[in-house]
Amino acid sequence: MEIKLENKKRSGPVLFSEYKRGDGIRKAVELGRENILFELKNSGLKGRGGAGFPTSTKWMLSAAANADKKFIVCNADEGEPGTFKDRVLLLEYPELVFDGMVIAGFTIGAQTGIVYLRGEYEYMLQPLEDYLAKVREDNLLGKNILGKENFDFDISIRLGSGAYVCGEETALIESLEGCRGEPRNRPPYPVNTGYLGYPTVVNNVETLASVSHIVLKGGEWFKKYGTDKSTGSKLFSVSGDCEKPGVYELPWGTKIKELLEIVGAKNTKAVQAGGASGTCIPKTQFDRMLGYEDAATGGSIIIFNESRNMLKVLKNFMEFFIEESCGQCTPCRIGNIKLMDGIEKIESGEFTFSYINNLKELGRTMQVASKCGLGQSSPNSFISILENFKEEILNTNWKGKENV
Amino acid sequence: MLELEKNSLSEEIENLVKQFGSERQALLQILQAVQRKHKHVSDFAQQEIARLLNIHPVEVYSVISFYSFLCSEPKGRNIVRLCRTISCDMAGKDKVVTAVKRELGITFGETTNDGRVTLEFTNCLGMCDQGPVMLVNEKVFTHLNPEAAVNILNEVK
């Protein structure tokens, strides 16, 4: 498949609404730093990379940090199973992402932006480099941007090398520094001690793209969409059992059943919200809404119909975590393997309910004792699938027994 | 390794160090460039990189061993990575696996005798709406079925 930057324009309320390259940067210069931070805060924008940290707070902390160099890092490591919205933004809306980085640089006083592009997306590298060259020609990147004295900002792209954990922001920084991508202890946070020890803002591709629209159209406009706690819209990467998989822009607060309707999903048994790290939602809960306050997701929505074996699904997720754990801390390195042992025992029918309960307890320990988000979230699918599908999974060979 | 090959590899690495710099943060970029060209980072290359970056060779090795796209032993001229994650699995990845194994006469993790292809599994490639998916070197191929996958593999040189 030949990859080019596309012009296939989509439509949607916020991210896929009208925007011309440079408009957000022009507006940013007009507004000035204080007003940009005000609009961002007012917008209620939270990070789209999964953790949901308020973007304005992150930017204020790094704007306040005193240092002779600062960095903006765009996290394009997109590795969560079932997530591909950043791919669409980079290929179809690069102006939103790169303008967002320039605006971030202007606001916190950074002159260097780095895109950490996952190695799997190497095919995008050349088209994106070509795009950046064009932007430089138009003086929306480089020295004295838009003719404004001392407004200097440039962007380079660095590739990852096939490690999911490098999407974790401190592991990403380790990787940029030429090291193994092992997460660091936090604090200190990257906003103070980031790339090469300098204050660094790490933001997801979609967060930066949202910023371009917010700066141009205002925080009030953004807040019109979504809910009180989850403002604006979200890109959902929809895959699995449905007629129309793909990327959808929907306001936060959309109900799961509404989404299923839109994408043409039939006979749906469960939805995995948030990828392998997320939780599995059974059909009795399809009234729940997508949002930070309810069914949270970095965008991954995987749909399972009635024909799917949920134990197989769970096994696929656990294989993922065993492979991708960096092995630095024990709860995650050993814990995931123990959970997998449990899955294999269930498969062969050689388990006891107390053993399964112990494993769920182990999962809960991993959630609190692991060093980074990978080990903290890898038990989510184990716990949610075993709880929501215990009939199907545990009672198959144990007819007549009461539930665990 | 022949003396001549060593000299040319040394020169190549010196040029990479000129391009990316001799600071520690250049290491991954240098390794990626060597890997792209030689399909592995040999012991000798590791020593040269360590010398020019003024770090211990073990440091270089430990970075290589961390990343799944880097390796210290030679692989095939073409590296094929088939996504094994859930959405591709549900889209029919197993059938592609069977066909590809049969056609090449090797299993995943192996390299064909002629050194043409190394088969590997990988995790989600960010193309889950178009699965099954595989990468051939850095190129992505979507909507695979057994026949399409085999045709693609028979084309690579």
Ligand SMILES: Cc1cc2nc3c(=O)[nH]c(=O)nc-3n(C[C@H](O)[C@H](O)[C@H](O)COP(=O)(O)O)c2cc1C
């Ligand atoms: C294991 C792991 C993988 C992650 N992968 C990504 C990723 O691919 N992309 C991303 O933006 N954030 C990822 N994150 C979240 C980042 O650590 C970080 O919170 C995020 O980049 C911050 O940006 P945001 O505030 O704009 O969301 C990951 C976190 C963990 C623990």
Ligand code: SF4
């Ligand atoms: S939780 Fe897992 S991935 Fe994170 S630091 Fe520990 S071992 Fe590494």
Ligand code: FES
């Ligand atoms: S599951 Fe195969 S590309 Fe995402």
